Amino acid sequence: MAEWLDETEQATWRSFLRMHANLMTAVGERLQADSGMSLPDFEVLAMLSEAPDAELRERDLCFELQWEESRLAHHVRRLEERGLLQRDGHVDGGQSPMISLTEAGRAAVDAAAPAHVARVRELFFDVLSPGQVQVMGDAAAAVLENVAGVTDTDDKA
Structure with a gap:
């Protein structure tokens, strides 16, 4: 069984969905x-x-x-x-x-x-500092790479 999201993870996930x-x-x-x-x-x-x-x-x-x-x-x-x-x-x-x-x-x-x-x-960009833009870009790239890896694995199963 999957581990539930903790409070911070749940709040972050919900905020991301609302933001998007x-x-x-x-x-x-x-x-x-x-x-x-x-x-x-x-x-x-x-x-x-x-x-x-x-x-x-x-x-x-x-x-x-x-x-x-x-x-x-x-x-x-x-x-x-x-x-x-x-x-x-x-x-x-x-x-x-x-x-x-x-x-x-x-x-x-x-x-x-x-x-x-x-x-x-x-x-989007005007409310983020240059550091936040970098972190956002890095986070998006990491998630996209992970999703691609999981999807590739799922396709081979």
């Missing part, structure tokens, strides 16, 4: 108000804008976003209908399709990014 939920809500609401774009829209477009040639294979985009294939497929379809990206469905050799940013998609993410970054800075 409140931060994502506040960032998403402002992004929607400023640009008419949802946070998931921005995540997809930003990921593509940072990729070489502004395109990624669908499976790689799924991996980077940590989304299920069906969620990405539906979201890609909606963004494609809005002219913000395109999906090359004609792929040889069984590889997943390429998804690329259109000019309209590039313009949308470029227009939304400055206010988005300002909001992230306002709500």
